[in-house]
């Protein structure tokens with residue numbers, strides 16, 4: 001394991017050089033690359049991955065004749081639920097060769113998922129993200145305020161001189177900590193603020209309530225949650241800054257980044273993206289389906305991300321890159337939890353369930369300032385360990401002051417829109433879209 005981690009930086013550097021070149025490729029070169037990568041991946045899956053061996057046999061799909069993008073629709077969509085149930089079969093028989101690291105996520109959906117990432121996919125993700133940040137103007141040592149859940153034991157924020165970054169722990173986001181942060185930022189003006197849009201907005205709103213001055217960075221980089229048009233306008237107005245949005249995911253099946261000309265691009269040299277309607281036919285507004293080219297330890301071919309996007313009509317961007325343009329990303333928004341000590345917890349709460357096996361779906365509901373209950377839909381893999389891990393996960397985030405009840409249910413509460421939010425606040429902490 002240690003060896004594989006040490007290898008990543010070299011791979012990142014090598015990959016980064018390649019990403020600098022591939023962003024300038026012509027449409028033809030990009031298409032050729034995509035077809036070649038898909039052919040290699042499908043052949044590998046056919047040779048080494050039990051799930052695909054069984055699937056291809058069942059649907060009479062001959063991987064030897066696979067030609068790339070044109071034949072991709074012959075392979076059925078891979079649903080998150082299938083990954084959850086068949087994760088062992090999705091692991092390549094020769095996975096150790098690629099470096100195995102188990103990862104887990106729940107996105108903001110309330111359904112935990114475990115899967116494997118290998119060295120190549122991780123190195124590619126870092127290189128592709130780094131390139132995206134450079135589009136926004138990031139340079140090494142840019143004076144950065146990073147707003148993330150760091151789980152600091154005592155401090156609200158800490159400075160790291162090597163990266164010139166001030167790290168603010170969003171698990172400690174409350175009026176008091178934001179007040180201290182903004183006082184600090186008066187003398188330490190960041191050039192970049194990066195983090196979840198919800199948290200960066202909350203800092204602004206608390207600051208405005210206090211009548212405190214907000215920093216005016218050159219750029220704000222948001223990731224981790226969907227950035228709505230309204231949020232983008234507010235962030236830009238409050239901080240007098242340009243906002244760059246990035247979409248990526250733990251599974252690495254898709255990536256969308258905003259370029260210096262303001263357009264969101266599908267990162268097509270990192271993954272192959274498809275947009276499908278309810279009948280799984282290609283369309284311009286629909287479900288985002290992604291196939292990462294690099295995760296040979298556990299290939300996820302045509303993985304449904306559970307996010308929706310709308311492609312733009314414009315065929316070209318001023319930046320000159322030939323990556324398709326996305327007009328809008330429609331993700332999931334939820335309410336937020338407020339703890340008795342005044343901390344505000346948004347989608348970070350969804351990670352409470354990451355380590356609990358056997359949860360099909362979950363929902364966290366706050367009905368009093370000191371009480372939440374979690375509704376769970378479970379399967380037979382859920383056991384006492386899952387319950388223990390869930391409780392640890394919840395306590396780690398909300399602390400010890402709140403009472404927690406756990407209910408096992410058959411259905412979760414839906415909104416009128418049909419969406420199933422992960423957090424529901426009955427005490428008025430609505431998260432506006």
Ligand SMILES: [Zn+2]
Nearest residue numbers: 259263317319
């Ligand atoms: Zn562009």
